[in-house]
Amino acid sequence: MNTTTELINLITLKKIGENLFEGRSSYMGSPNVFGGQVVSQALYAAYQTVPEDRFCHSLHSYFILPGNLEIPIEYEVTILRDGGSFTTRSVTAKQEGKAIFMMACSFQIEQDGYEHQIDMPIVKSPEELVSWTDILEQFGTLLPKAIHNFIAAERPLEFKPTVIQNPFEKVDYEPISNTWIKFNEADMDLSIPTIQQLLAYCSDYNVLATSLLPHASKAHFGNTQVASLDHSIWFHRNTDLKDWILINVESPSASNTRGFNKGSIFNRSGKLICSITQEGLMRPKQA
Template identity: 75%
Template sequence: MNTTSELIKLITLKKIGDNLYEGESSYMGSPNVFGGQVVSQALHAAYQTVPNDRFCHSLHSYFILPGNLELPIHYEVTILRDGGSFTTRSVTARQNGEAIFMMACSFQLEQEGLEHQIPMPNVTSPDQLISWSEIANQFGTMLPKQIQKFVSAERPLEFKPVEIPNPFEKKDYDPISNVWMKFNDLEDDYSLPILHQLIAYSSDYNVLSTALMPHASKAHFGNTQLASLDHSIWFHRKPNINDWLLLHVESPSASNTRGFNKGSIFNLSGELICSLTQEGLMRPIQR
């Protein structure tokens, strides 16, 4: 899968019952189902049960068990409330009848009100940076096997990291990362629900690894078990995905084998599209 059309096809679920949907999975460089895929598919399922004039403003989710790439995922939507301005849903994803993921999400009528936002960080522009695919082509054989496998996998997005830590250099870094990302082979226009689902898919990349950066002298993908535990998104403005988007992530804390991260996604023009948080497992692997 390497185009946006293929991604939308993956996110779009099959209805198999009342408020019940089924989805398949795609390999993204990990032996387990990619978390962003489950978040975006669950959001798609919830969107099927709300009025067309309401759009998601926030979602909060928990990853309960690793997903099996070979099994279908069933998404069950529970209708919690339909209010005058807000609509609330919950979604549970299951494989073999066992819950692997749960999400609560809220939808709102479009309304005008006060506005402000933080400025976009001043970072190197994407045209001056190299992408994951270029890193894999130039340095693939020099990279640790796990990193090489991950960056070489086919994806519907291209990534250009602003900071590229040297995996062979025993050095700690500030708990901050910036990555430009862009969807491949875009069409002319997408509805707001599809835009939200695409952003939800992309929002699980390049987040948890930020919490590793202050420990890079001793911790890396090869000796640390990493897994997303929870994931939340707040949608602020209609995304413009026709050009590069900047994901800015900070990790305020890591403790008790968990790393906490908060991020912001900006349009190339500097508009803040959404905010996100993620806590993930960072457990040293005992040899």
């Protein structure tokens, strides 16, 4: 899978019952189902049960068990409330009868009100940076196997980090990361629900890794067990996805084998599209 059209097809679920949907999975560099895929598919399922004039403004989710790539995922939507302005749903994802993921999400009609936002950080433009593909082509044979295999996986996205950490340098970094992301072949006009589902998909990239940066002199994906525990998104403004978007992430804290991260996603013009938070497991592996 390497195009936006293929990704949209993956997110689009099959209806198999009343408020019940089924989805498949795609390999994204991990032996387990990619968390962003489950969040985006759950959001798709919820959207099938809400009025067309309401759009998601927030979702809060928990990853309960690792997902099996080979087994279909069932998404069951529970209708919690339909109010005058807000609509609330919960979604449970299951494999072989066991819950692997749960999400609560809220939808709102469009309304006028006060507006403000933080400024986008000042970083290099995408044109000044190298992509994951460029790194693979230039240094592929020199990269540690785990990093090489992760970067080499086919994806419907292109990534350009503003800072590239050298995995062979045993130094610690500030707990901040900025990465430009662009959806491949996304030159079509998309609906707001589809844009939000694509943002949900990409919002799980480059987040938990930020928690490892202050410990990079000794911790890496090879000797650390990492897994997303929860994930939340607040959708602020609509945008198109034809151009690069910037994911700015900082990790304020790590403790008790958990790393906490918060992020902001901007479009190229500096508009704050959405905010995200994620806490993840980052447990040193026993030798």
